[in-house]
Amino acid sequence: MRELFVQASYLLASVFFILGLKSLSRAETASRGVTLAATGMLVAIVGTLMQQVIIDYRWIALGLTVGTVIGVPLGTRVPMTAMPQRIAIALTFGALAATLVGIAEFHDHADTMAFGQRIAVAFEVVLGALTVAGSFVAFGKLQEILPGRPLTYRGQNAVNFALLGVLVLMLGAVVAGVGGPMLFYGLIALAFLAGVMLVMPIGGADMPVVVALLNSYSGLASAATGFAISNNVLIVSGALDGTSGFLLSMLMSKAMNRSFANVLFGAFGSQAPGGAAAAGSSDLVATAISAEDAAVQLAYASNVVVVPGYGMAVAQAQHQVRELAELIEKRGGEVRYAIHPVAGRMPGHMNVLLAEANIPYDKLYDMDEINGDLSRADVALIIGANDVVNPAARTDPTSPIYGMPILNVDEAKSVIVLKRGMSVGFAGIDNMLFYQPRTRMLFGDAKASLVKLVTEIKALS
């Protein structure tokens, strides 16, 4: 009877999780869906605590209390700009839980385990330890504790492949039941090392793909936990988590025009920057514009498209962007925002940053939604974006970003670029957009330039 109740609670939780994720397909229903998923979680926890095998609640109470004390500030205090590293550290915690449960399982039942269970536990700890280490390195890079640039050395790929090869061999041995406990713990240590080595060479700009991929691994680790302890709700949510991470990382690498393999083993940003810059670019001249003139142009535009990039987020300028947009709207113009899939440091990050600045989400447009409409724009205002608006991706087959989907702002009637100087973007290549006859450069810090634009437009009326 009690067992039936437990299983029912798991089934209910699984259904609530799926419905919760389904409600994320629309912004209107999303928040309700998350409440539903949280309810499902509560049901599953209560169900588990009712289980007969649980005889001692003291340690559980300790873990729940400490976890809540740490979890609440991580939920309420972390700023939205820090979301990528927040996710990375959460992946570390989640994978750590899966790994520890796997070790406990092995420690207690190593001799009595069925073959299938042995496979599950082995995968659980390998994926778990890999994710713990990998996400922690990703966290360190995003939080800038570790250097964000790719750390590479000669023969790195060979070393990593060898490491993965040994890992697979050891995994096989553990599954086959040879070698005993030392081999099992060695496997965990090696998976941990592999996690560090695999993420170290990946640069800051590629982190969205890596974080999404680690999300997928962490999901698979908890699904493996489910197999190991015969728990269906773990299998279901692990599978959901795994597919979500996988789909997002596919999407991200597509938006960056890179294959998975290229992100993981390519160390893109490690090419000498500037080496790839167009050699003939020195005779091209970008036309600068003063804040006064740019303000006039924006004030009398009826259709403005803002293209925010990571530079805007770094400058914390989203509130000034909103202020500028409100002024333009007050004067009768329309302001929309064009969001490239890799703007920001994780999937959808830019949308959250703009929403935080009180910019209504129905004004945020995905690349595919707005690209056909950019030729109607009177002014395209580029703030801290570079590679994602580089027309070379469409026109120059020799460019390293050729084929990458971009925002076609070069089709707009005029373009104003807010930029610190003429430096190159992540890809280390020059941007022909800046030399177009219709493009004007407003040099300076993004935030300071926006403040100037706001003052100038106010002075006009």
Next chain:
Amino acid sequence: MQLYVFVLAGFVGMLVIARVPPLLHTPLMSATNAISGISLVGSLVAAGAGRSMVSTILGTVAVTTATINVVGGFIITKRMLAMFKRSDRRPSDAPSNAPKV
């Protein structure tokens, strides 16, 4: 049987998650992160079944980290989604600074 559950759930995941718009991809990652805290159910058993000291200690640490994800994950996802607002009025006729829902 369990493989069956895994494959079906993965399939459902594909269908559901492919329909989440890029607008909500960060909340999606944050929500799946919170949901992944379900490894709590495994951790609770390890911590409370009184099997061995090793298992109890590892289980307790696992309960702690999983709880961090559940509690922190759901709170931050709700907080993030609360920021997404529609523009249902023209900004020009929004003179008051009183909070509007």
